[in-house]
Amino acid sequence: MYEKIKEKYYWKNMFEDIKAYAKTCNSCQKRGKSDKKNELFLIKNKYIIVAIDYFTKWPEAKATEKDNAETVTEFMRKLYADMDIRRK
Incomplete structure (x- = not known):
């Protein structure tokens, strides 16, 4: 308290x-007094990739283990594919 x-x-x-x-x-x-400590879970995903649509301001994000070009490229490909589906 x-x-x-x-x-x-x-x-x-x-x-x-x-x-x-x-x-x-x-x-x-x-x-009563709480002596219980909250458990900390280890998370594999250390990074978050974020993209924001310039016109709609719609955010997209993905937690990931790696911070390399391959991971970002995969994220962008999925993002563009999803955007194409939404436009149809």
């Missing part, structure tokens, strides 16, 4: 005030 509040507010003895409030707050007592 303190971490969230300190992002936007500050006052003297803020930590102690928040701690005292949390001890008397029914919702805080029911919820």
Whole structure:
């Protein structure tokens, strides 16, 4: 609770005030302190290719493992093929 509040507010003895409030707050007592850490998943796709249609401003994006010309070329070919289908 303190971490969230300190992002936007500050006052003297803020930590102690928040701690005292949390001890008397029914919702805080029911919820309890969360010591659980969020699990970080490793993702293969390290890069994102983004293209935006100049006229319509329509964005297209693809997450990819590689940042090479072959990957970009494949992305552009699929993009042009999809655009051709949409126009028909």
